[in-house]
Amino acid sequence: MKACDLISIINAGGHADAVTCDTIKAGSGEKELKKVAVTMFATVDTVKKAKDWGADMLIVHEPTYYDHMEVVKEETLVIKAKRELIENSGITIYRYHDHMHHRDVDQIPEGEIYYLGLKGKIEKTPYSASYLFTSDEALTALELAERMEKDLNIAHVRIAGARDIKSTKIAACFGTPGGVFDLLKRDDVEIVLTGEACEWMLGEYARDAASLGFNKTLIVMGHIGSERDGMRLLAKRLTEAYANEFETRYIECGEVYTYTDTQKK
Ligand SMILES: [Fe+2]
Ligand SMILES: [Fe+2]
Incomplete structure (x- = not known):
């Protein structure tokens, strides 16, 4: 060949x-x-x-x-x-x-979710390469980040916002796709996963949201670690x-x- x-x-x-x-x-x-x-x-x-x-x-x-x-x-x-x-x-x-x-199934989130050992439903959003993932297993942001460090071998995962609330509604925005802030603001999204993020915007939104009692978290995996x-x-x-x-x-x-x-x- x-x-x-x-x-x-x-x-x-x-x-x-x-x-x-x-x-x-x-x-x-x-x-x-x-x-x-x-x-x-x-x-x-x-x-x-x-x-x-x-x-x-x-x-x-x-x-x-x-x-x-x-x-x-x-x-x-x-x-x-x-x-x-x-x-x-x-x-x-x-x-x-x-x-x-x-493609019908984007192979990047497919691989990330596969190696994280998660099962659930993945749906497209209006944004290219950003998805909504409903996990069968409820995890806290801290548990998810620890799994990323262990199973995806990411040296340091960063968490902004809520750390300890069991969650299933995840926005999977691996790499640096569009629509990350829009997805973070949605009421039906608890955790946003992304590769790179504007700290003063997305990070601080998640921190304020959690301080005000909302279940909202941004997890920054690094570009390579997320794809x-x-x-x-x-x-x-x-x-x-x-x-x-x-x-x-x-x-x-x-x-x-x-x-x-x-x-x-
Ligand atoms: Fe990328
Ligand atoms: Fe990519």
Whole structure:
């Protein structure tokens, strides 16, 4: 199988718009696949790990050159060095973002909920990549955050607002999608999960709401921590479906921030 064949397979049923960030960022679609690596970001470290493993293709979720559509206005020394590293690796890098999100079941929340071990009903909202999730299991925000640190390996989950009230009505706004504040303000939403948040707006709204007696919480997981499990699930599915054609490996990119306490992997 060639890289372009695999791209056609994973794109099926996805994004319908001709304008998309899902393009080959490096290398060729004609590359024959023996080893396919999957990660969240094509960081310098994940590219090196993919090369050391002998990967033919690296599937990523996010931009490689710090712009959604990869428009590089200034070829800085950092960008030049990264481009050289990638081009010398010979790996075909494909961004799988829009097709992953824009399908009947968005694979990012699917992966997050799967690896959190939660079951329930997920519904679309008017906002792209933001969902309402009704959990079968009632959890406090603290219990949910602890599970994120344990099962999703997020170093530090941040909680604003109510911590100790059992809740089931969750807005799943992984990454940095639209509509997060609108969903936080809804009476039927108890906990909002997101990757990144404006602290003075969303965080303080949740804190004031809880202080006034409302069951309202914002949980900030970090961008990588809130989306990478969708890529983990993609790697698992490719492993299960194509073991006879190519080997698949999930490469962990780690969180972007480090902390003063012991860094988890
Ligand atoms: Fe994202
Ligand atoms: Fe995303």
